[in-house]
Amino acid sequence: MFIEQDVKEKLKALQYSPQWLEWGFIDVSFLEEQYQEFGLEKDSGSEHYRYGAFRRWLQNNEKYSDTEIKQFLELVECDPDEGMATSAAIDLLRWPRISKEQFDTIALFLIRVSGGRLANNVERERCLRELRRMGTISLTEFQRYMDLGDAVIQRYLYDNFTHSNIMFLQILEQEGKTKAIRNQAKQKSEKISLEKLHAQNQLLDRIQSDFSDNKRDLVMDCLSSIGLEHVMAESEYNLHSTRMAILELANGDCDEVIRLTECAKIDFRDVIYWAVLERSPHKLG
Secondary structure, three states, X not given: OOOOHHHHHHHHHOOOOOHHHXXXXXXXXXXXXXXXXXXXXOOOXXXXXXXXXXXXXXXXXXXXXXXXXXHHHHHHHHOOOHHHHHHHHHHHHHOOOOOHHHHHHHHHHHHHHOOOOOHHHHHHHHHHHHHHOOOOOOHHHHHHHHOOOOHHHHHHXXXXXXXXXXXXXXXXXXXXXXXXXXHHHHHHHHHHHHHHHHHHHHHHHHHHHHOOHHHHHHHXXXXXXXXXXXXXXXXXXXXXXXXHHHHHHHOOOHHHHHHXXXXXXXXHHHHHHHHHHHHOOOOOO
């Protein structure tokens, strides 16, 4: 690729290698914009402009070919500012649009160029990548990620998988890496316990109000057979709403409780929707 002399001078001033242009990571107009800005900021290092170029390339592409990933990493390895270039490679590792194979390539590169120093960072990003693809998580999986002892991973677990799971919160309370996460888990666990107690009392009050003594145990057993596995996101709120909707629709009829419970196990949203319709002043005929 032929590069005019004035363009070469601008590349040199910003410490870009010719490959930045040849491989399409920047173009002449972008280079010109950066060069003009660089001339006005006398105390600014050129590494900031190259990092901006790395970020711009990442943001402007929907997906990346294996060749582009290889070229990106070559630009990183040849960059005169090792710290900035490594940060750019870590940004690439974290980018959600890369494939698993590309992630592995970038991970091996980072471990190699850092002499193993970034191995823990790479493992953390691998785990976070896995977690972001999970809708739900089992107790075994939760414990496996906890056992890594990484505060960042534990924060992600807390933020995304403990909405109403007291068991997960108790694990974080006991094994959390930081005092902050242990305290937050404890406070959230106590709050959920109080909410569950209130929900249980509300459920019992409705059963006692609607059913005779000899029917209450049957109704309770029936409702208890609906578990977190039957509702979206294994949410305690959804579970309580489902059980209360069944009682509302059954209106004291034990056979209806049994029938509606089976419906809820197929799709809990049906009974909640039916209860909403029942409350509506404009019921469907």
